[in-house]
Amino acid sequence: MSEILTPEPASASEMLHDDEQVLDPLADVEEGAAKNRAKVGTARPSSLLYTYGPGAIMDLPGFSVMPAGLDDWEPIWKRREHIPTILEPRLLNVVRLHLGPQVDTLRRYPWQPKKGAMSKEGSDLGVPARVFPQWLRCTGCDFLGPLPRFSYTNTHPFRPDLAQFSHKSCPGRGGQKTGSTSRKRESPAVPAQHLLTCTNGHLDEFPYKLWVHRGGTCPKAENPDLKMRDANVGKSVGSTITCASCGAARGMAEAQGAIGREKIPQKCRGRHPHLNAFDAACDAQPALIMMGASNLWFSSTQRIIVMPRTDAEEKEALADKLRAELGVDQVQKFGEQIPVIRALATARDIDLTGVTDDDIAEAVADVLAPADSEEVRHEKLAKWDPVELLVPEWRYLQKPSLFPQQQNSSGLMVTEMQRGTRLHPRISRVVAVNQMKRVNAVLGFTRLDEMDRVNDLVSRLVKLTRNGKPAWVPATEDRGEGIFLQLDLDAVQAWEQEIRDSPLWEAHTLAHHNNFERRFSETAKVVDPGTRLPSPRYWLLHTFAHILIREMAMSCGYGAASLTERIYGWTETPEREGAAGLLICTAASDSEGTLGGLVALSEPTRLQGLVVSALRRAARCSSDPVCAMRTPRDPEDFLHGAACHCCTFASETSCEKANRFLDRRFVLNLPTAAGDTVPGFFGSVDAL
Known part of the structure; x- marks a missing residue:
């Protein structure tokens, strides 16, 4: 804690x-x-x-x-x-x-x-x-x-x-009676929940004095006392602000909605309360937001599973150690004196066992190498894809010959498991993740609108320091266990081609386009929505992961909210091979993430029964046929199909996409609103 x-x-x-x-x-x-x-x-x-x-x-x-x-x-x-x-x-x-x-x-x-x-x-x-x-x-x-x-x-x-x-x-709501000598009481105070925010991430107090006096000042007092009274049931929505000096009153309901937005201040003051600072200028129009609103703060984070390092990565890690512990100035001062660098590093508890002088010299050169210019960095950022963080993990899991040579320092221990004879043939591999270590880092946050992808627009991220250039960022290190399932890549590719030509996929594509353009941020004006729509194989893997999480939670000893997903689902490109796999894991900052209950489910007999049970359970929903036939129609813009809280949705801690991009019809053969059937990847539930 x-x-x-x-x-x-x-x-x-x-x-x-x-x-x-x-x-x-x-x-x-x-x-x-x-x-x-x-x-x-x-x-x-x-x-x-x-x-x-x-x-x-x-x-x-x-x-x-x-x-x-x-x-x-x-x-x-x-x-x-x-x-x-x-x-x-x-x-x-x-x-x-x-x-x-x-x-x-x-x-x-x-x-x-x-x-x-x-x-x-x-x-x-x-x-x-x-x-x-x-x-x-x-x-x-x-x-x-x-x-x-x-x-x-x-x-x-x-x-x-x-x-x-x-x-x-x-004095209480009744006030003090004339001639009364009773003591005034001490009453607890609670936050006033009305705030102003904007798409640039600023946050400010609501101007109650200006609001109740309709942009002016109180005619009877320079600094009048205000009252906030809750509305009586049946009269109006929200609270009423009253001036104790002049008697002016105004309901907070007037500030809500598009019409109310025209009545609040039209210029944002550019305030960042977490920095105790104001930006020089902000051209965004403020909007009313409540203190407990879910869109008040969206974290922007990146996470990786720690993998065994290559020789090049070990050298890069040594350079990072020197940069962090000694500082660039000290490395520059003694960079040509390798024994001095070695002594300083040892004094800082940097383990140099087996590190040669040439390795230290390379690390020093790496620390002192000039950084890319801002133009080059932004060019690289524009081309960067978050999938690049997943590719090394996917490639490692494709090489079982490396598993016996695992480096304990990485915290990763995986075991290739035997496939059960009754496991669905379209699940090609099972890997037990006995131990794993996950590192999470904070990049910043946004307000009103979540980052669709971390590299949408860097300017959308609210800065973490006053100068906007942090020397470090907060991070956490979690330990856990999990199960990796890989689908038949050829079968996935053939199924995906068939899905892309279906009316259901056209409906999801249109809904995603509408949803993207109706967001609060300016992202839609400069980004093609089509580049942000996950491929059908991602929808398949994502839905299958949710189905498994709900089923595994009933027998692994962990609560459903403790299980998380990591989806490896992308099509083949010239830069990387295609992938179709999912990792269901649990991770915690202490030993609670490595109790062994989840990895035990990877045993052939237990897993094949669990998969069948999960698919059969997903074939029926208490909200069917409404859920099974749910398809977005223009102008609807929801980002899921045959999925709801009764059958597929998972907790926010489990899902990496906030319960978007889910549809049971991609997993199993279920009827659509038009009466036809979309080919589910695992076929009919009756054939399981």
Whole structure:
């Protein structure tokens, strides 16, 4: 677990309005005041990677926080002489391609295990965060105001969940009676959930004062108090903002929808709360968004399975070690003195066993080699395809002769399994992944619209640092196990050609085109939607993977949300051979991902029964015939066919495409809306 650290409330409000302030989440409060603890919560690394990373809003029991940008992580890591990193050149090169050559390391989240329950190791480490939104609403009197108008309490050393903001002078909704001497109570405050965002990834507080006064100021007070009252059932939708001084009132329902967008500010201020900064200019029109909206934050990540390295990759890894541990300046200073470089590397715990002086000299030359120009980098990025990360994994799995020579340092152990005699003949190979290691890295994030593919437009990624050029990015390392199934490539190719000529594929193609052009981002204006539509074999593999995940979860000991897919499905090109395989795996940052229950299902007798059971279960859905015949018709733009939550959909943690590109008719022979039958790859369920 990584701790979430937040600064004292007074400092927090200053930091959100003063670029000169430096985030110090562990600073003591003023002398004589009760000490408020820095820790406000904990989160798993996977959660910080995909759900609550920098720029996202994490809803805590008493308030909400936003993990800060990477600039503010530096003071946290400087509390340690050694910063733990993850060395994986293949993934680091992809990060550099997208964010620039200045990225030199993949860093773990600031965390240190404790030796005992009451020990304090790592208590000064954690992910820095800012309180956001900074407009709160009193639950006792509906007072709506900025953070400094509320009091903060977080004094219990072992109960960060008790941290909260409160309104000390709360009179209650009935107010104080004339002549009453009763004490005003202290009521907890909750975040005001209305925010403004834009397609460029900016996020700002909603201007409640301007809203209730319709763009003007209060005629009776320079800084009036506001109230936020929930609407009574049957009257209107949303809350109502009221000015306590002049009595002006306005419902938040007016700000919703296309008409409401014309009533809110038409110019974005370019605010990045996670960076405590504003961009110089933003030409996008803001839109109203709620704090808990699912499209408020989309992480952009890349992941690889660590493979045994070639000699060239080992040399590249040594160069990355020198760059990360010694720094370019020190390597340049002593680059011609190999013994000095060796001594410095040894002092930094870099293992140089078996490394010759020539190897070190090559690594030094690699570190000092000039980086590609921005023009060249962008040209390479435009040609880059995320499939390139999967190709080395696919090629390794095609060479069983390499399996006995596995390098334990890579964390990968795979075993070629015997095919069961009753396993469907179109499943050509089964490989048990006894152990695996997966590395995940953060590239950035987007708002309103998810990246269709990581190299759509780099400008769409919201920057992680104030200058937009991070020297490192957060990464996690997971361990797990899995099962790899490979389909008959010739059969897949023949089936795919038949599917491409079907009316069903034409309907999916049109729906994808409509969906692409209706997105919030500007991507559709410069990208051909056809280049973003996965091939029919991907739909087949993706659907089959979901069917297997649902079936495996009932017998492997892992929950369905713990199982994930990795699809190797692309057609042949001059640069690479075609692929048709899938990996069902589980991975966790600890030993929970290697309990053995999943890989045990690769045994011939168990697997062949599991596949038959999964296919038979997929042939029927409680929503049939509606589900089985679902086909998008213009102007519909949903990206799935015969698939729904009852039969095929998986949890967000399991699916790499957010339950898009699924259709059971590509797996089995099922009737379509027109009454005909699309040739399913595995044929009729009656023949299983």
